[in-house]
Amino acid sequence: MQPDQSAQFNTLRIAQKEIALFFSSPIAYLFIGAFVAITLFIFFWGEAFFSRNIADVRPMFEWMPLLLIFLCSTLTMKLWSEERRSGTIEYVHTLSVPLWHFVIGKFLSCLFLLAIALLITVPLPITVSFLGDLDWGPVVSGYLAVLLLGSAYIAIGLAVSARSDNQIVSLITACFICGLFYFIGSAAITGFLDHQSAEFLRQLGTGSRFEDITRGVIDLRDLYYYVSLTFVFLALNTYFLEKERWVTQQKTQHHKNWQFITSLLAINLLAANLWLSQLPQLRWDTTAGKQYSISEATESYLTQLQEPMLIRGYFSEKTHPLLAPLVPQIKDLLQEYEVAAKGRVRVEFIDPQKNPELEEEANTSFGIKPMPFQVADRYQASIVSSYFNVLVQYGDEHEVLGFRDLIEVSARAESDVEVLLRNPEHDITRAIKTVLQNYQSAGNLFDTVKQNITFTGYISANDKLPEQLIEFKKTVKQQLENIQLKSNNKLTVNFVEPEKNGGSLAKQIADDYGFQPMSTSIFSNQSFYFYLTLVGGEQMVQIPLDDFSEASFDRNLDAAIKRFASGFNKNVALVTPNAEPYNGYAMPSAKYSQLERMLGAEFNVLKEDLSDGSVSGEADILMLMSPKSLDQKQLFAVDQFLMKGGTVIAATSPYSVNFSGGSLSMSPVESGLSQWLSHHGLSIENSLVMDPSNASFPIPVTRNVGGFQLQEMRMLDYPYFADIRAGLNKDNLITSELPQLTMAWSSPINIDDKKSNVSFTPLVSSSAEAWTSSSLNIMPTVNQLGETNYSAEGDTKEQLMGVIAQGKFTSYFADKESPLLVENKTAENKNTAEESSASSNPEENSFDVTSVINHAPESARIILFSSNDFVQDQVLQFTGGVSQTDYLNSLQLLVNTIDWSLEDRALMSIRSHGNFNRTLPPMEHSEQLFWEYGNYILALVMLAGIAILERQHRKNKQRHYLTWLAQ
Numbered sequence: 001m002q003p004d005q006s007a008q009f010n011t012l013r014i015a016q017k018e019i020a021l022f023f024s025s026p027i028a029y030l031f032i033g034a035f036v037a038i039t040l041f042i043f044f045w046g047e048a049f050f051s052r053n054i055a056d057v058r059p060m061f062e063w064m065p066l067l068l069i070f071l072c073s074t075l076t077m078k079l080w081s082e083e084r085r086s087g088t089i090e091y092v093h094t095l096s097v098p099l100w101h102f103v104i105g106k107f108l109s110c111l112f113l114l115a116i117a118l119l120i121t122v123p124l125p126i127t128v129s130f131l132g133d134l135d136w137g138p139v140v141s142g143y144l145a146v147l148l149l150g151s152a153y154i155a156i157g158l159a160v161s162a163r164s165d166n167q168i169v170s171l172i173t174a175c176f177i178c179g180l181f182y183f184i185g186s187a188a189i190t191g192f193l194d195h196q197s198a199e200f201l202r203q204l205g206t207g208s209r210f211e212d213i214t215r216g217v218i219d220l221r222d223l224y225y226y227v228s229l230t231f232v233f234l235a236l237n238t239y240f241l242e243k244e245r246w247v248t249q250q251k252t253q254h255h256k257n258w259q260f261i262t263s264l265l266a267i268n269l270l271a272a273n274l275w276l277s278q279l280p281q282l283r284w285d286t287t288a289g290k291q292y293s294i295s296e297a298t299e300s301y302l303t304q305l306q307e308p309m310l311i312r313g314y315f316s317e318k319t320h321p322l323l324a325p326l327v328p329q330i331k332d333l334l335q336e337y338e339v340a341a342k343g344r345v346r347v348e349f350i351d352p353q354k355n356p357e358l359e360e361e362a363n364t365s366f367g368i369k370p371m372p373f374q375v376a377d378r379y380q381a382s383i384v385s386s387y388f389n390v391l392v393q394y395g396d397e398h399e400v401l402g403f404r405d406l407i408e409v410s411a412r413a414e415s416d417v418e419v420l421l422r423n424p425e426h427d428i429t430r431a432i433k434t435v436l437q438n439y440q441s442a443g444n445l446f447d448t449v450k451q452n453i454t455f456t457g458y459i460s461a462n463d464k465l466p467e468q469l470i471e472f473k474k475t476v477k478q479q480l481e482n483i484q485l486k487s488n489n490k491l492t493v494n495f496v497e498p499e500k501n502g503g504s505l506a507k508q509i510a511d512d513y514g515f516q517p518m519s520t521s522i523f524s525n526q527s528f529y530f531y532l533t534l535v536g537g538e539q540m541v542q543i544p545l546d547d548f549s550e551a552s553f554d555r556n557l558d559a560a561i562k563r564f565a566s567g568f569n570k571n572v573a574l575v576t577p578n579a580e581p582y583n584g585y586a587m588p589s590a591k592y593s594q595l596e597r598m599l600g601a602e603f604n605v606l607k608e609d610l611s612d613g614s615v616s617g618e619a620d621i622l623m624l625m626s627p628k629s630l631d632q633k634q635l636f637a638v639d640q641f642l643m644k645g646g647t648v649i650a651a652t653s654p655y656s657v658n659f660s661g662g663s664l665s666m667s668p669v670e671s672g673l674s675q676w677l678s679h680h681g682l683s684i685e686n687s688l689v690m691d692p693s694n695a696s697f698p699i700p701v702t703r704n705v706g707g708f709q710l711q712e713m714r715m716l717d718y719p720y721f722a723d724i725r726a727g728l729n730k731d732n733l734i735t736s737e738l739p740q741l742t743m744a745w746s747s748p749i750n751i752d753d754k755k756s757n758v759s760f761t762p763l764v765s766s767s768a769e770a771w772t773s774s775s776l777n778i779m780p781t782v783n784q785l786g787e788t789n790y791s792a793e794g795d796t797k798e799q800l801m802g803v804i805a806q807g808k809f810t811s812y813f814a815d816k817e818s819p820l821l822v823e824n825k826t827a828e829n830k831n832t833a834e835e836s837s838a839s840s841n842p843e844e845n846s847f848d849v850t851s852v853i854n855h856a857p858e859s860a861r862i863i864l865f866s867s868n869d870f871v872q873d874q875v876l877q878f879t880g881g882v883s884q885t886d887y888l889n890s891l892q893l894l895v896n897t898i899d900w901s902l903e904d905r906a907l908m909s910i911r912s913h914g915n916f917n918r919t920l921p922p923m924e925h926s927e928q929l930f931w932e933y934g935n936y937i938l939a940l941v942m943l944a945g946i947a948i949l950e951r952q953h954r955k956n957k958q959r960h961y962l963t964w965l966a967q
Contacts (some may be wrong), residue, residue: 010097014105018079019112028113031075035117038067043124057125057134061142061214065182065207068146068153073174075113076157077167079106080241084165089244099241103158103234110154111147118143137286138216145213148226149206153178155233162240181229182207190324202328203273216287221276228269235265294340298429302337304436305344310393311337311428312348314362316386320373322419323388323403330390330406333424352387366391366400392431397438399431430602445558446487448565453536455480457495458509460528464499466520469530472548476532479553498529513540514643514811514854536564540857542644544617556617563620570902572599573608573619577628591873592625598891603898610634613820615641621898624650626868630672632819639676639812643853647861647901649894650677653747654686655776656868657875666745666776669868677864679812681755682805684866685748687772689799690719690790695742695879697721697780716780719790720745721879722801727765732804734896735763741889742879746867748772749800757808764802764865771796802893805862814854863897 022028043060083089092102125139157174164170183189185205190197202208206229209222239262276282311334315327331349338347352359352370362368370385388403408422462470480493498506498515506529509515517527532543541560546552559571576592599605606616613633615622622641627650630638642648656669666688677683697718722743728735735741741764751760771792781789813819869875871890879890 010101011105011108014102015108015112018106018109022109022113027075031071031113032117032120035067035071035114036120038063039121040124042067057128057139058142058214060121060124061146061210064146065149065210068150069175069178069182072110072114072150072153073157073160073171073178075110076154076161077170077174078161079110079158080161080237081165081167081170092241100234100238103237103241107151107154107158107234110158111151114150114154115147118146135216135287138214141216141218141286142214144218145210148213148223148230149210152181152206152226152229152233155230155237156181159233159237159240162237178206181205185209208325216285218284218286220282221273224276225273228273232266232269235262235269238262294336295425298337298425298432299340301429301432301436302341302344305341305394307395308343309341309345309432309435310348310391311345312350312391312393314350314352314368314387314389314391316353316370316388317351318384319386319388320384323373323386323407326407326419326421327388329421330424333428334390337428362387362389362391366398368400371403390428390431392428392435394432394435395439397435399435401427401431445561445565446490449487449490449561451536451564452490452492453534453561453564454492454494456533456535457493458498458505458515458529458531458533459495460499460530461497464526464528465530466526466528468548469528472553473530475548475550476553479550479557483557510854513542513857516851516854518851534560534564539564539859540645544614546614546617559618570620570898571604571606571616571618572621572623572898573606573615574599575608575610575622575624575627577626578609592871594873594876595625595871595891595894598888598895599898602895610637613637615646619646621901622646622648623894623898624648624652624673625871626656626669627652627671627673628656628669635672635676636813636819638673640853642809642860642862643811643856645857645859647863649863649865649897649901651865651867651871651894653684653745653866653868655688655745655747657745657778659874664779666778668776676812677862678752680805680809680862681752681758681760682803682862682864683750683752684864685750685772687747687774688720688778689722689743689746689748689766689770689801690773690792691722691766691770691799692719692790692792693723693725693767693769694719695721695723698878717790718780720778722746722766722770724764724766724801727767727798729761729763732761732763732900734804734893734900735802738889738893738896741893742870743801743865743867743890744870744875744879745778746799746801746865746870749803749864749866751800751803755807757810758805759807761804761806762800762802763804763863764800766799766801768798769796770799772799801867802865803863805864806858806860808858809856809860809862811852811854811856813852816852818852861901863901865893 022031039060042063043057080089083092092099125134125136128134129136153174156177157170160174160177161167161170164173182205185202185208190201203225206226209225212219213222239258242258313327313330313334315330319327334347334349338345350358352362352368368387368389368391370387372383372385388406390401390406392399392401405427406421406424407419457473457476459465459473462473465473477495480491484491484493496505498509506515506517509531513531513533515529515531518530519527530545532545534541534543541563543553543556543560546556574592574596596605606619608616608619608622610630611634614637619641622638624638638648650673652671652673654668654671654674655666658665658667668686674684694717696715697720698715724741724743725739728738728741730736743764743766753760769792771794773793870879871894876888876890
């Protein structure tokens with residue numbers, strides 16, 4: 001037998017012997033039982049799995065570094081101490097088998113026992129994967145981290161046991177050394193040090209590296225750290241055993257060689273960690289969507305940089321203990337930006353409180369101020385002013401991200417607060433996009449236009465135009481000549497008269513774009529064309545006519561050109577309800593501050609009231625949130641925006657919720673859109689969707705405890721809050737990356753399939769067991785047991801609550817007069833209007849020029865969500881549950897809708913790239929499924945494992961210890 005084969009044979013036989021001894025005594029069963037019991041207790045009760053409502057198993061790994069300290073020390077405390085106490089250690093020393101064979105054999109036996117214990121917990125993530133969308137990357141990396149950490153602790157325990165003949169001493173010493181390695185990198189120690197010292201200690205700590213792996217990032221440096229720690233203590237274990245063989249206290253050359261080789265091996269193993277730390281990050285991101293890696297969308301923005309960009313992190317040495325662990329994560333991510341940009345990004349990290357000049361620059365030039373944090377311990381409380389900011393600077397443009405922009409806080413209780421990075425890549429890339437757009441907009445607009453565009457003015461001859469439009473036509477031509485010179489030959493200008501050649505062009509633009517002759521009043525006989533368009537590729541943009549001024553035309557033309565350019569913030573025209581008068585007072589309307597804040601982070605939000613019968617020419621998207629009582633002029637503005645190829649996003653239904661006096665009530669509302677939507681093939685029923693698959697509703701419940709009345713928030717079953725999961729369209733980017741959506745007080749949408757020119761795409765649908773109710777009593781009904789009891793009424797079926805309608809829409813006003821034209825009721829008023837229109841002074845003239853565009857291009861879209869209230873502020877708090885945190889999935893739905901409509905997929909992919917919100921289905925169903933399925937698999941695995949190990953035990957139990965070794 002070859003030497004290497006002999007070593008392998010001896011090592012495996014020793015490991016088999018130790019495993020058999022483990023299972024011939026209570027040690028193995030106690031170890032596995034304690035490991036599984038404590039793990040399940042922490043997972044379900046300590047970390048409150050069901051109340052977290054997140055499909056992950058990271059809570060199972062969070063306490064492993066502390067749990068393994070005690071369990072591994074207990075497992076190894078007798079392996080050498082017992083040998084020494086029973087005298088068998090002398091027999092081991094007399095054998096010709098090298099001592100490291102025994103060391104490795106005992107190590108493998110302990111590692112095998114740990115692997116068996118981990119195997120029994122595997123049904124836990126399997127069951128969670130059935131309940132929700134589990135990311136298996138962090139699960140696999142978590143199990144790998146436990147094995148690596150356990151191997152290091154086992155090696156430490158074996159080395160300590162080799163130096164003591166008392167098991168209790170071995171246990172205490174091993175726990176102390178393992179605990180030292182854990183606590184040296186914990187926040188309890190690093191919170192008192194500056195960032196540099198704290199980061200150095202984190203690299204030494206077993207717990208801090210463990211957290212990196214369990215979140216789904218496998219770094220070669222972390223793997224080697226645990227491997228080097230394991231081999232160092234295994235080498236020390238072998239040296240301690242070898243030293244017992246020496247019969248003399250005098251140091252011989254043999255002794256010196258052993259000391260030298262062991263020291264050299266340990267130093268080299270540990271020193272390699274320092275060498276690896278200087279190399280670029282060699283890591284594997286195992287998370288779904290590569291959440292901890294730079295995405296392709298981010299790289300696409302970095303490739304647009306024409307000159308170096310500065311990204312500077314302002315971090316104080318002394319900061320809040322909950323923020324300190326986040327600093328290394330941000331630094332790692334920013335360094336990834338520097339690598340991905342290939343020299344176009346310079347990353348710096350400074351402590352402003354150590355650099356007075358840079359601190360003054362941060363305060364005066366960038367408005368960065370230190371934030372006061374309250375830091376308290378059991379002895380004292382103090383205020384610490386520290387920096388936690390990221391600056392993105394490009395040219396003379398800059399954007400600053402503070403800690404409120406980068407983190408999210410989860411508070412389970414007043415004393416249990418968790419601070420995490422929200423989605424740092426998305427936030428930093430959004431800042432890069434903003435400064436890049438601002439920098440580009442300050443230069444030549446056509447530098448960002450990637451295609452040739454054509455301006456076409458469909459304008460009648462001067463003899464058919466009102467005098468004011470003749471002057472405006474001259475202004476248009478003059479401005480276009482100036483812009484064309486700056487366009488780098490990307491702009492072509494054409495002016496045509498639709499009435500020429502028998503009106504063939506007039507018929508063509510009527511068929512293609514729905515353009516009809518214009519007039520200045522209902523009774524005017526003067527009709528003409530005055531349409532301004534930009535065409536590039538398959539996209540056509542109509543330039544609106546406002547007040548016929550040079551400034552107005554420049555503004556609208558720039559907005560139109562930006563539709564063809566890259567690197568500009570898009571404009572969202574947002575319509576929200578105004579305050580309603582009641583008894584002479586203005587009653588507050590629904591608030592959408594959360595929506596406006598989220599939209600404002602990525603788009604330019606324009607507050608639009610539609611009262612002038614038109615939508616701002618700068619608007620790229622029109623969003624109607626809970627519209628109420630739109631008149632004909634406002635409806636005309638919505639209709640014509642759609643006819644110009646725009647996208648209308650509407651959240652509306654026949655009912656709206658009222659919060660007053662601590663109660664809920666539902667009242668009918670008239671949006672003014674119902675007939676318009678019906679004309680386009682969409683109708684909303686006068687009922688509310690109720691779904692047995694629903695989110696819970698928080699309601700205060702009073703309990704009598706020992707004569708005291710206590711009020712607590714209880715989560716109750718509430719079918720009006722439909723919990724949408726399978727009903728999210730997985731083929732559309734708007735909803736495909738959303739893990740879950742709560743639609744509050746939504747109504748069913750019906751589609752008219754007879755609309756041949758319009759296609760419909762469902763986005764959001766309820767479960768097949770949903771039903772509808774026409775009752776407006778929406779207060780949760782609670783029985784004596786504190787439970788809700790809702791039952792289906794009528795037929796149950798899938799209800800549509802969100803839909804996209806796209807196609808060649810026909811105008812609602814196609815056969816009607818434009819509401820913008822003033823109808824003169826008397827001939828005298830008519831003559832006055834005609835005389836006014838003939839005036840030669842345009843400054844003294846004020847008249848409307850309008851027409852009805854009969855149909856829309858095929859790019860026009862209506863995106864409808866049938867709820868008035870699902871994104872208003874107070875409802876977001878209700879859907880956030882008892883934690884009273886704002887629920888963001890519904891807001892994300894609308895942001896995704898805008899991005900998809902504008903075909904700006906970059907930030908959408910970054911958001912989904914960093915999406916950590918993997919929610920579970922409603923817990924009353926999940927818990928039952930978990931215990932029925934999970935316990936079944938857990939029992940099978942345990943029985944199978946016990947059967948296999950018992951068979952091995954029966955096979956070997958007759959062998960005597962010394963005889964077995966002699967073989």
